[in-house]
Amino acid sequence: MDPTANKSSPLLVPGAVAAQKQAASAPMSSSYENQWLAPEEKQRGTSPAGSRGSSDTKQSKASSEAGSPQIAQQNQNQNQQHQQQQQQPPRKSQKDMTKAERRALQEQQRLAKQGRVAAGLPKSAKKAAEMEPTNKKAQQPQQQLEKQTQQSTADDKQKKKARAPKTDQNEVPWLMHLDSPKKPETSSNKDLHPAVLALGLYFSEHKIVGSNARCVAMLETFSKVIEDHRPPADATFARNIQKHLDPHIAYLLGTRPMSLSMRECIRWLKKEISDIVEEDPPLSDDEARSRLIEAIEHFIRERITMADQLIVQNGLQKIQEGEVILTYGKSSVVESLLLETKRKGIDFKVIIVDSRPLLEGKHLLRRLAAAGVDCSYYLLSSVYVALRSVTKVIMGAHALLNNGAVYSRVGTAMVAMAARDKQIPVMICCETYKFVNRTQVDSLVLNEIGNPDELVDTKPVYNSCHQTHPTPTESALSSWREQPNLRLLNLLYDVTPSKYITLVVTEVGLIPCTSAPVIWREYK
Amino acid sequence: MTLPTQLEAQVENFITRLKRRQVIGSYEVAKETAVILRQAVSMSKWRDADALIDIIRDLGGRLASAQPKELAVGNIVRRVLKIIREVVRGELDDMMDNDDYDDDNDSNTYSEDESSPPPSKNLSTTSSQIGSISERPQLTVESSMFRLLADVSPATPDDSSDTPEKKSYNLKPIIIQEINEEIIADLETVYKGIADQAVDYIHANEVIMTIGKSRTVEEFLIRAAQKRKFQVIVAETAPTYQGHDMAKALSNAGIDTTVIVDSAIFAAMPRVNKVVVGAHAVLANGGLVAVTGSQLLAAAAKHHATPVLVCTALYKLSPVFAYDAETFNITVAPNSILDFQQGSLIDKVSVANPYYDYVAPELVSLFVHNLGSAPPTYVYRLINDNYDPEDTSL
Numbered sequence: 025m026d027p028t029a030n031k032s033s034p035l036l037v038p039g040a041v042a043a044q045k046q047a048a049s050a051p052m053s054s055s056y057e058n059q060w061l062a063p064e065e066k067q068r069g070t071s072p073a074g075s076r077g078s079s080d081t082k083q084s085k086a087s088s089e090a091g092s093p094q095i096a097q098q099n100q101n102q103n104q105q106h107q108q109q110q111q112q113p114p115r116k117s118q119k120d121m122t123k124a125e126r127r128a129l130q131e132q133q134r135l136a137k138q139g140r141v142a143a144g145l146p147k148s149a150k151k152a153a154e155m156e157p158t159n160k161k162a163q164q165p166q167q168q169l170e171k172q173t174q175q176s177t178a179d180d181k182q183k184k185k186a187r188a189p190k191t192d193q194n195e196v197p198w199l200m201h202l203d204s205p206k207k208p209e210t211s212s213n214k215d216l217h218p219a220v221l222a223l224g225l226y227f228s229e230h231k232i233v234g235s236n237a238r239c240v241a242m243l244e245t246f247s248k249v250i251e252d253h254r255p256p257a258d259a260t261f262a263r264n265i266q267k268h269l270d271p272h273i274a275y276l277l278g279t280r281p282m283s284l285s286m287r288e289c290i291r292w293l294k295k296e297i298s299d300i301v302e303e304d305p306p307l308s309d310d311e312a313r314s315r316l317i318e319a320i321e322h323f324i325r326e327r328i329t330m331a332d333q334l335i336v337q338n339g340l341q342k343i344q345e346g347e348v349i350l351t352y353g354k355s356s357v358v359e360s361l362l363l364e365t366k367r368k369g370i371d372f373k374v375i376i377v378d379s380r381p382l383l384e385g386k387h388l389l390r391r392l393a394a395a396g397v398d399c400s401y402y403l404l405s406s407v408y409v410a411l412r413s414v415t416k417v418i419m420g421a422h423a424l425l426n427n428g429a430v431y432s433r434v435g436t437a438m439v440a441m442a443a444r445d446k447q448i449p450v451m452i453c454c455e456t457y458k459f460v461n462r463t464q465v466d467s468l469v470l471n472e473i474g475n476p477d478e479l480v481d482t483k484p485v486y487n488s489c490h491q492t493h494p495t496p497t498e499s500a501l502s503s504w505r506e507q508p509n510l511r512l513l514n515l516l517y518d519v520t521p522s523k524y525i526t527l528v529v530t531e532v533g534l535i536p537c538t539s540a541p542v543i544w545r546e547y548k
Numbered sequence: 549m550t551l552p553t554q555l556e557a558q559v560e561n562f563i564t565r566l567k568r569r570q571v572i573g574s575y576e577v578a579k580e581t582a583v584i585l586r587q588a589v590s591m592s593k594w595r596d597a598d599a600l601i602d603i604i605r606d607l608g609g610r611l612a613s614a615q616p617k618e619l620a621v622g623n624i625v626r627r628v629l630k631i632i633r634e635v636v637r638g639e640l641d642d643m644m645d646n647d648d649y650d651d652d653n654d655s656n657t658y659s660e661d662e663s664s665p666p667p668s669k670n671l672s673t674t675s676s677q678i679g680s681i682s683e684r685p686q687l688t689v690e691s692s693m694f695r696l697l698a699d700v701s702p703a704t705p706d707d708s709s710d711t712p713e714k715k716s717y718n719l720k721p722i723i724i725q726e727i728n729e730e731i732i733a734d735l736e737t738v739y740k741g742i743a744d745q746a747v748d749y750i751h752a753n754e755v756i757m758t759i760g761k762s763r764t765v766e767e768f769l770i771r772a773a774q775k776r777k778f779q780v781i782v783a784e785t786a787p788t789y790q791g792h793d794m795a796k797a798l799s800n801a802g803i804d805t806t807v808i809v810d811s812a813i814f815a816a817m818p819r820v821n822k823v824v825v826g827a828h829a830v831l832a833n834g835g836l837v838a839v840t841g842s843q844l845l846a847a848a849a850k851h852h853a854t855p856v857l858v859c860t861a862l863y864k865l866s867p868v869f870a871y872d873a874e875t876f877n878i879t880v881a882p883n884s885i886l887d888f889q890q891g892s893l894i895d896k897v898s899v900a901n902p903y904y905d906y907v908a909p910e911l912v913s914l915f916v917h918n919l920g921s922a923p924p925t926y927v928y929r930l931i932n933d934n935y936d937p938e939d940t941s942l
Contacts, residue, residue, distance in 0.1 A: 198819055379786070379810060380784070380786045380809050380810070380811075381809060389886075389893065389897060393893055393897055399896065399897045400898045400899065401885065401897050401899045402899075402900060403787060403810075403885055403901075404786075404810050404811050404844070405840045405841035405844060405905075406841075406902045406905075408843045408844070408905065409873070409874075409877070409902050409905075410900075412873075434809070434811045434812050434815055435810075435812075437814040437815065438811060438813060438844055441814060441848065442844065442847065466815075466818045467814070467816075468816075468818065468819065479784065479809060480792075500796045501792045501796060504807075507799050508799060508802075509798075509799040509802060509803060509805055510796070510799040510805050510807070512806070513806050513808045513812070513816075514809065515808065515812040518814060518815035
């Protein structure tokens with residue numbers, strides 16, 4: 025595990041590195057394998073303590089490929105420590121904490137400080153502690169622990185009020201039912217598993233994106249939590265694990281509203297847990313634990329990894345020589361399909377359509393170009409120009425709704441509509457675990473609002489002689505918060521009506537999108 | 549025909565700037581073209597109307613070919629040519645006493661070149677009425693019928709031979725006056741004419757969606773906001789981000805504005821009551837050449853049965869057809885899509901950055917222009933009124 029991997033080469037494909045590591049488990053490198061939670065072999069107690077210096081790997085993306093083995097070690101260390109200090113988490117010295125924990129502690133202290141300021145207490149913790157007895161008497165005359173949590177929630181409320189004017193101003197009136205993005209609050213969640221805290225931070229900073237990646241990351245993290253959980257003396261493992269997992273789930277919900285597919289996974293997990301509880305004769309703790317962990321592994325393998333491979337096989341039937349395929353954004357399944365098509369030696373071209381602000385298509389472009397596929401790249405606004413020579417459109421999905429509509433990255437509906445107008449078939453690749461039992465008729469009822477500042481982040485453009493913009497160095501809206509009457513809306517998902525979709529490729533076959541509820545019933 | 553050197557220098561300057569795309573916006577281009585053509589009429593030597601027409605046509609051809617995708621140049625040239633011919637015809641009829649045709653025609657065409665200045669002034673201040681157009685078609689219907697029945701140029705055979713000199717003597721001031729009034733002054737009032745109609749198209753509490761930065765649309769919405777309260781959603785128009793500037797201008801004027809990314813257009817469309825866009829040029833079949841993303845916006849609006857209003861001035865009307873979507877498109881530097889820092893990726897990938905979009909006439913509900921409004925099916929009549937058919941190819 026040497027950190028001498030090429031940190032500067034932009035074409036170093038993270039998926040390839042991950043594939044080498046788990047060559048035994050998955051023959052095809054799926055792009056939802058993220059480098060943040062590289063699946064480590066569950067070795068324990070063998071990692072040396074000298075991996076502290078890897079703390080900066082999490083920051084730089086370029087060196088993350090080299091950092092992944094080190095992060096694996098870090099995770100192992102985390103588990104080790106957590107194992108040792110299971111029931112009583114004492115204050116560890118900062119040197120012993122991992123970066124995530126240090127971050128969490130810092131966050132906690134910062135929030136506490138804000139709370140103190142908002143409550144009118146002096147800023148330093150020492151002086152506030154002197155005054156604390158008066159506050160406690162004023163608020164809740166109860167046990168120490170409850171007081172602390174309640175105080176922190178009161179601080180949170182005050183903090184929220186102070187923050188409210190800005191976020192309220194940015195709220196779009198017809199989207200007030202959706203939560204605006206917020207930073208994960210780690211202060212009141214000291215008793216959560218640190219892996220879940222870290223995962224929440226990854227989600228909120230968009231380090232792990234994509235429905236498959238997020239699902240897999242979440243399930244693996246929960247698997248760790250289950251592994252490490254030791255129930256209190258008066259309850260069995262099986263009955264307690266659900267209660268134990270609930271605050272973790274709530275925390276993740278607070279960082280980023282859960283994708284529909286993640287909700288399905290959690291529903292499945294809860295069903296598994298309740299199945300284990302009902303087992304008669306009741307299983308021992310260890311048996312229940314290992315059964316659950318095995319079930320999770322099984323789920324990931326069967327319904328995500330193997331499903332992707334089957335989808336690729338099914339989808340290959342539909343790609344012939346000389347095709348020009350258009351895809352939108354970055355879907356791990358579509359990427360696997362295109363790479364496999366290239367491997368089979370079929371001659372085809374790919375057009376990648378991308379959109380701001382996430383610009384995910386660039387990553388797909390990099391991987392495909394590295395594999396030697398003939399690619400073109402367009403932005404969404406010029407999709408009609410791109411569609412001139414296209415024979416098929418293949419896209420991925422985030423979830424498939426009961427009425428056959430596709431819930432996917434924002435912009436998918438436009439590409440499907442444009443293709444339909446030109447009578448070009450639209451194929452959606454979707455695993456069956458993404459089929460959900462809900463329906464939406466428009467994109468606004470359930471959606472996710474992203475960070476509005478991403479819209480303003482327009483990189484300086486080195487144009488020589490653009491028609492109307494000589495050289496815009498930054499967006500005109502860089503100070504948009506001071507601008508009155510102005511709101512920025514960063515929607516992340518949209519719903520594509522079923523009439524624009526020709527075909528859905530799943531691991532159980534090729535189905536019309538209106539058969540979605542049938543599949544859901546079969547495989548729930 | 550060689551032009552006088554002073555004029556030639558001006559022309560060369562303009563052509564260079566056109567080629568380098570340093571003249572920004574069709575409004576500026578139209579204005580400068582009109583000024584140059586007026587100079588050409590006044591400074592060059594010509595003995596009769598035909599010679600003048602040849603000079604202008606020649607010059608116009610040079611200007612149009614400097615930047616063929618900038619259709620406003622050609623439009624103004626065609627307008628000037630039509631004015632010249634109209635003036636010539638007006639003078640001609642003046643001369644003709646014993647005419648075969650009705651006094652109706654006579655008085656009409658006579659009144660045409662004298663009374664046309666006042667009506668055009670009136671027309672620009674009235675708010676939207678289709679009737680405001682009808683004043684002009686009445687006159688010009690006569691002239692087109694006139695054309696059908698008669699052989700206009702060269703001048704009618706009954707003309708005496710000494711009239712050409714007399715005409716060129718008289719025509720120059722009239723032509724220059726016409727150019728000043730009909731074209732240059734008209735250009736000044738273009739934005740006002742469109743904005744005046746704004747209140748007729750927007751009701752209270754509407755949600756309007758727009759894309760790109762168009763001064764016409766901006767003035768339209770700001771004028772409407774003085775009387776009505778509504779919200780605007782602006783699509784940001786990557787990669788030029790013109791939408792950001794538009795949003796800033798609108799919110800500064802007190803309009804409740806929301807900026808969305810282009811990909812969210814379909815998602816937000818159920819919420820929108822009207823779509824208002826500007827255009828770079830309007831083609832003879834009613835189609836538009838507009839900023840990239842407009843086709844997406846118009847198609848999404850069509851799918852949601854939302855009306856699409858296009859605010860354009862009449863000088864953007866062009867008597868050419870687009871036989872495919874690429875005819876009037878320009879591609880600009882692609883580094884705003886995939887910048888050069890991507891390094892080795894650039895070699896393996898083909899990137900295109902088209903600047904314009906072609907919007908089919910079926911997707912447009914109404915054109916709002918400075919003299920009223922027109923559905924896309926009426927555009928060919930507007931073109932007939934403003935241009936002569938023999939000028940279509942310069």
